[in-house]
Amino acid sequence: MKRFIGFIKKEFYHIFRDRRSLFILFGMPIAQIMLFGFAITNEINNVDIAILDHSKDATTEAIINKISNSKYFSVKQFLDQESDIEAVFKKGKVKAVLNFENDFSKNLIKDHNAKIQILTDATDPNTANSISNYINAILSQYQKELNKDSNVAYQVIPQSRMVYNPELKSVYMFVPGVMTVILMLVSAMMTSISITREKELGTMEILLVSPLKPIQVIIGKVFPYIFLSIINAIVIVLLSIFIFKMPIQGSLVLLALESVLFIITALALGILISTVSATQQTAMMISLMGLMLPVILLSGFIFPISSMPLPLQVISNIIPAKWFNIIIKAIMLKGVGIQYIWKETLILIGMSLFFIAVSVKKYKIRLE
Known part of the structure; x- marks a missing residue:
């Protein structure tokens, strides 16, 4: 019995020493209840x-x-x-x-x-x-x-x-939103484990001694996933058109370019997660759990951002999915051109460059 009690004490010590475990145990429930409590509402304000x-x-x-x-x-x-x-x-x-x-x-x-x-x-x-x-x-x-x-x-x-939706079809809201969520989570998740996989497999040393510059490694990690994510986007658009009868009022070329830009932004965010994570498990947890709730609740996909408290409205501005959700609805349902969505486009470009720049900097630190 003493050994068993000692083993239990040891496990408690391990849990309290591991900040990530404490965050999962206490931080995540608090964050979830706060987000669900304030973001999920059928009321409208301002x-x-x-x-x-x-x-x-x-x-x-x-x-x-x-x-x-x-x-x-x-x-x-x-x-x-x-x-x-x-x-x-x-x-x-x-x-x-x-x-x-x-x-x-x-x-x-x-x-x-x-x-x-x-x-x-x-x-x-x-x-x-x-x-x-x-x-x-x-x-x-x-x-x-x-x-x-x-x-x-x-x-x-x-x-x-x-x-734009006289019959109030809910599919007009859910298809753009689901496309945003899928591209964001899948793209970020795919690249978030790329560098951590190299660390766990022991092949990181090869990259460290190679003549490749950090920016080349980062771009090289992102580039293959761009094509895979584009295939995802094409499949989603085709399903929305032929299965759900979703109209596309705007330019298909503009929709394609904006989708590629958002994919690059999501992949760059995934690479950033990968550079700051020590293991694939940590990277997966951050990319899946850390992004899923904010993307679903704070992107305007289901609940209007204008009805949320001001702090959540401010936080929503750093969620790339919010800006792409605005863009894709404007193109597909309103048929607008770039003159109406250039601000959101510039924000996504800025986010992509920021994520890549921070990833390169973090990668350089690991080289020292």
């Missing part, structure tokens, strides 16, 4: 909307103020004409447009009803539906307040329209 007010009277101003004063919406832009609506949606910042008819106040007084068109970006059908419901609820509350002290029943009639 959603950016635009206003097209043909009437510009006291009634429309009161409705706009009531909507903007709620915690759910933030009026970011006032449009001048209906042709501006498509352009503002393609930029991707505004998620809904309220279109007030001409002579709104006069129609409300004369005919006892007036119309508001609610246009929502339905590339994310769940969010679009929530936005429409929230706006309808605010308008209903305004209508009750308007009729409270009046003998005449005034009626504000909202007319909802879902742009």
Whole structure:
């Protein structure tokens, strides 16, 4: 019994000495509950909307103020004409447009009803539906307040329209999101074990004494996996088109180039993980467990980032999947060109260069 107790004590000592084990035991559950608790929500908050007010009277101003004063919406832009609506949606910042008819106040007084068109970006059908419901609820509350002290029943009639996905098909949201998650996790996981495999097999010494420069080793490790990941991307796109009937409104060439850029970013991140990891097991744990939850929860794949707390919104900016998710939805569903997604493209290019640069630096340290 004493030996058994001694063995148990020894195992406790080993666990408490191993910081990685402690992190898995205590850190991961805390991180998961925090992410799930704050990121998973069906509510919307601070959603950016635009206003097209043909009437510009006291009634429309009161409705706009009531909507903007709620915690759910933030009026970011006032449009001048209906042709501006498509352009503002393609930029991707505004998620809904309220279109007030001409002579709104006069129609409300004369005919006892007036119309508001609610246009929502339905590339994310769940969010679009929530936005429409929230706006309808605010308008209903305004209508009750308007009729409270009046003998005449005034009626504000909202007319909802879902742009880019009028049938609210969930596949329009999940296919781009799943493509993003698969390419990110698989690409990062494949390269994360490349250098650690050399260490465990004992062939790292050959690389260390070879005339190859660190940058050549890093690029050489990434290059073969680019083609394998491109095949993955092609298979996913073909399945989405022929099996799920996913439309591709934009340029296939642009989609291909952006996919290759994201693949390079993910592979570079995997190489960075590989250079800082001592074993394949550690690299796999970091690339799989460390990336899966942030990619799924903080990329805007399932839950709108604008509804998350500010710290999580800031953290989401360092997740490459967030930017590719924006790009792929814009190309496939909105049919936009590079002029609308150049910022996201530059961010992915910057991330790729950063990951490769840090990997080279870490590799140089190991050469010393």
